[in-house]
Amino acid sequence: MTDTALVIGGTRFIGRHTVSELLANDYEVAMVNRGNHENPFAANDRVTHVAGDRTDRQTLRAAKRSVDPDVVIDCVAYHPADVEAATDVFADVDGYVYISSGSSYGAEEIPKREDETPLCGCTPEQATDDSQDTYGNRKAEGDRAVFAAAEAGVNAVAVRPCIVYGPHDYTERLDYWIDRVLSYDRVVVPGDGQNVWQRAYVEDVASALRIAAERGEPGAAYNVGDRRALTLAETVETIADAADTDCEVVPASADALAAGDLTPDEFVLYREYPHLLDTCALADLGWESTPVDEAMERTVADHRNSDRDGSEWDPGREAEERVLGVKETL
Missing domain, CATH: 3.90.25.10 (UDP-galactose 4-epimerase, domain 1)
Incomplete structure (x- = not known):
């Protein structure tokens, strides 16, 4: 039986490559997004689209009902509340993967290690902010939401890329x-x-997301970057x-x-x-750069x-x- 993956996002950069990675590994794929950007998979009958705003819990619930995903890859969770909502709605999936960031680390160490390097703090005001100044704080709080969900029995993991580059990179x-x-x-x-x-090639980030969904340890975080x-x-x-x-x-x-x-x-x-991330934990799952x-x-x-x-x-x-x-x- 073919597994189904739901990608929250999916049309621009990391999400676009993630959909391609999943298709190449025999998944049926659904995307949930607002449809503000051109859908590169519009002609692919193995990719379906659920229209809606990911910050609306009803959109996530509708996507779950219509798709019934085995795994969920969350490309556009920019606030801790987004992660909390998604891990609640998709609490029974085989794997939920939150795209965090190397910016979530709150200490300058070489290299930064998942279980050793402290994360950024996050005040209530920072948790709802939209500025670049609080990006690392919000991503770190999203990590903590993943850890809490895993403690409650959700198969949730976090993947922390450093700066991502590659084809279709709209950041330029x-x-x-x-x-x-x-x-x-x-x-x-x-x-x-x-x-x-350190940077991370986007196709490697996409494969890391799939591998983490399939083989990751609930409650774990995995750095990803060029080896x-x-x-x-x-x-x-x-x-x-x-x-x-x-x-x-x-x-x-x-x-x-x-x-x-x-x-x-x-x-x-x-x-x-x-800025250098230790990627050994991800490599131990079989990931390659x-x-x-x-x-x-x-x-x-x-x-x-x-x-x-x-x-x-x-x-x-x-x-x-x-x-x-x-x-x-x-």
Whole structure:
């Protein structure tokens, strides 16, 4: 008998790849969302759509009645109340998976481990906030909602990705760096280029969600990220290799950046303190990470076929040119 999966979300990025992962592993799939974005699976008769707002408990109940899912993967739970409602409505499924975040960790450690590194706190005010400043707090409180549900007998787990990249990434964070490599032969990176902000390839996140649903221990959390973490300089070099182009990485100290009235924090994917997640618990379930060279080739190919350029994150090429000019005089 074919298992059925319900994906809350499912049309844009992580959810889209999750639906594809489930289909590739012989699931029948249903998605519940408001229908605000184009459905890439509209022509697939193995994917059904339930329209509604996931923050409405009645929508979740209607989805459960119509789909009767074996597993539920929750891609768009942004507040603790979302997780509490979902683990209540889907309390009897074989597996409920909440997409948390590496941002839920409340301490700077290398690496961050699921059962050791403390989580962020979350006040009642933060739990209902919508700003980016409280994202980690809200995700951490969602984790705690998963733990409480598991204590009550729900087969619920949390998956914590670091920054996710890959085809269809609407955040365009990595697209900024790809566009720089494709557009210029010299690319400024802040600092010495050796800072590390681990990322997770989106197809690996999708497989992690499925594996956690099938094999995860109720009440557990699982980190997911590339098993080989790249520095920012290595990221630019890997993009250049994937694009089959030449590119010089130009590290720029804070003093050098000041020539362009820039600071390191103005460059997307820069993080002063390394962010690295231990992924051994997930690997113990049989999960594997796509080699970063292969993941980057797919990501660059998708970028070239899209209209994304990462311009939202652009610190300004004219400012960078001033920095490059200063570097040439040193």
